[in-house]
Amino acid sequence: MMKALLATVLAVTPVATVTRLSLPPPTGPAKVGVVTAHLVDRSRPDPWVATERFRELMVSVWYPARSVRGHQRADWVTPGVAARINTPDSGFTLPVTHGHLNAPAAAGKHPVILWSPGFGMERTSGTALAEDLASHGYVVVTVDHTHDAQFVEFPDGRIATNAIPPVATPAEEEQLIGKALDVRVTDTRFVLDRLRTMPLARHMDLSRVGMFGHSMGGAAAAGTMLADRRIRAGLNLDGSFAGPVLEAGLDRPFLLLGSESHDGEQDETWTRMWDNLRGKRYRMELDGSAHLSFSDFQVLLPQLGLPPDQVEPAVGTIDGPRSVAIQRAYVRAFFDRHLRHRDGRLLDRPSPRYPEIRFP
Template sequence: MTTHHSPAPGRRTARRAAATACAAAVLALLGTAVPAAAADRPAPIRLTLPAPTGPYQVGVSALHLVDPGRADPWQPDHGRRELMVSVFYPAAGAGGRPQAPYMLPAAAAHFDAVTADDYLQLGVPAGRADWAATRTHVRQDAPVAPERGGRPVLIYSPGLGEPRTWGTTLVADLASRGYVVVTVDHTYEAPEVQFPDGSLATMVAPGDPDAFIRKALAVRVDDTRFVLDRLHQLAAGRNPDADGRALPAGLGRALDLSEVGMVGHSMGGTAAALTMDADRRIAAGLDLDGNLTNVDGSLMPVAEHGLDRPFLLVGKDGETDTGPGWQAFRAHTPGWTRQLTLAGAEHASFTDAEALIPQLGLDPEVRAADIGSIEPAVAIRTTEAYVAAYFDHWLRGRCGTLLDGPSPLYPEMEFVG
């Protein structure tokens, strides 16, 4: 994989305008970001993610996947489609393994200089945080906790302009509860993807927002189906890593691919609905504040005909542009569906921003624009509880009442309609 750099993105005039729209991130990709001189910055802050709440410790292993049958759709002159994914899983102790990095060095540098404040519009000055050193509570290639018959598998798709690491809090918590969770970076649409040889692939210039979003979603569907194919290889005892890197013993046996779910944030939530529509291997899906309308306002096909399998919609508070697509989807879905609102939340509240932004000492108005007024610990634990309850019910057959109606345990989660 060679290094390819796309033009650095600039700021929107209205920093938080249309934060929930997929198009907003695209429209931000204009101009050049100029980081402050390193000599003028204080020492970067080392951040910590919340500890997972489940009974298992968590391990993670990265896979470099190459699709020999597909040219890269964004950079066709650069060869076959290449992806980086991370497999989070219940671990049988730390096994002396080191803490897994939150971001690799080159990816962390790009996230700091470009992604955090220009793609994600977080108002975080470059150099404020040491993203590479963020504590994850996850062990690299830790021993796999055995489970007869394997464990349900979840695919996590990040939002536009977000790296796959930006959902680590939720993903690690799900793994600690007994799931195998696979996070996917969609190369050249992801803000930065660092490959094992140290090279960095960055986002292509988007051009027309509507065309870019439509293409990006189609590519995500293809990427996710390819990842599922490779997970089946892993479950069959074959190593799918393109570099032949040794994987933790028993990782393939940990996968129960008869029980697969998909969850995503923003455009990742959109991708969850579209991938379910295209691939029946996915039994249940969950959309965290992702649109089901196109940039031009038209309904996506999945909103026009719905799904025949369970799908949960969870949105931020206040004014949102997800309304028309979500309403149409619910009206046309013959399968199980619910819509929830996390009171006091903002678009980024469903990502690691909810855990990390409070540690950065930002102006209160900037912090509120990023993650809303809800108490961060409440937002995180409420989201984790409902995501886990949803997949526990549909993939594990567990009984529970959390999805039946409002709960006094989580008063901030409101049921819509």
């Protein structure tokens, strides 16, 4: 389903005039810097392409910047990927982020949050959330899961494409999902290991690490927490759960934030996971939202001027900027409470500021 939706986005019907797409600006007091890193795990071959001897990953690191003067804003996607998406007749121009390339980091050590995207999606799909957290003093590391993502461009210009094999039966699908989650957990733990060696390491407080993700990325957050106690708090944005964590549960804080229809009746894995959470637990639903509401497509798709029947199945009926603002508030409140020991009062009861959030 996710890949089919993404294919629709990439093959969007051309519009009459060129539209420059944009992301909502961050809300925090800090300017945002961003750097990318090419990481090579020489301890394992690529799990999806047998001819690749080592697992290669790309990550982006978003962080509060001391100054952005003289540092240009980063594009939403790399040039090679942009060329595949933004064809001459597409009718739109891809957005520029609010992160400034290689800007000097703000003084101090900041809590770290890892981000894993949905199945078949790229690390860029969570940019609106990542750069907002960075503007509020977090270091956010967004991870591309190579050959699971549609496109991953490496510094030498190579573009790795999706290599997930097709499945024919429910049993094969279950096995594939299990493998994909295992790969993502291993990817994330490797990235976490490598953070200590990055130039920005002196600005990262690796004793305060959280993780969140969209769809399968949310399941990966739970799976990584089970496997690695360095992750102190986790959050799933509208993703089904799978793997050992369903029965093992978690003993640290975890938040389930779902779309309007994502409840126990629609997804029994949410009920099972909820019942096995032994740490502080939270569960909420966002009225008017749909599955891709928890990605940048929430604000990008409506900007294309497409008819509602092409947009609403993906991102719901909720206003895009309003949806992003709500998600930013609750995601930040969760990590503020559990990585910074702030009050996070939004998490405890319905708020008149955000009536779209329901506590089922």
